[in-house]
Each structure stands twice: as structure tokens, then as C-alpha cells.
Amino acid sequence: xxxxxxxxxxxxxxxxxxxxxxxxxxxxxxxxxxxxxxxxxxxxxxxxxxxxxxxxxxxxxxxxxxxxxxxxxxxx
Numbered sequence: 580x581x582x583x584x585x586x587x588x589x590x591x592x593x594x595x596x597x598x599x600x601x602x603x604x605x606x607x608x609x610x611x612x613x614x615x616x617x618x619x620x621x622x623x624x625x626x627x628x629x630x631x632x633x634x635x636x637x638x639x640x641x642x643x644x645x646x647x648x649x650x651x652x653x654x655x
Contacts, residue, residue: 588620588621596620600616600620603616615641618637618641619641622641
């Protein structure tokens with residue numbers, strides 16, 4: 580048996596995403612987007628390390644929603 584290794588998510592707080600995330604948190608700790616973005620961040624890290632997502636369809640849906648929101652903000 581191999582020992583169970585606990586995952587550690589390291590965050591670069593100087594990254595533009597984390598700067599925006601922190602500002603969102605400081606503005607309203609109860610913002611419903613915080614949980615949504617936290618899960619997305621975790622899923623991205625999971626994929627980055629080569630692991631499989633627990634819920635890949637939820638990830639795909641979230642990315643699609645973000646793409647639509649981004650395109651809407653550009654006036655498209």
C-alpha cells in the first residue's frame with residue numbers, strides 16, 4: 580500500500596486573478612461568486628497537476644458561463 584498524500588494548493592497572491600479574488604472577498608465576504616470561483620480555481624489546479632476532476636461536466640459548464648459573460652462584457 581502506498582501512503583495517502585494530502586494535496587496542498589499553493590496560491591500566488593501576486594497573480595492578477597488572486598488580486599481580484601482578494602478584492603472581491605474584502606468587498607463582500609458573503610458574495611456568492613466566491614464559492615463558485617474557489618471551486619473553479621481548485622479544478623484548474625487539479626487539471627494542472629494531471630488529476631481527474633470529480634465533476635468534469637460542472638467544470639465545463641462553469642467555463643462556458645465565464646466565456647459567455649466575458650464575451651457579453653466585450654459587447655458581443
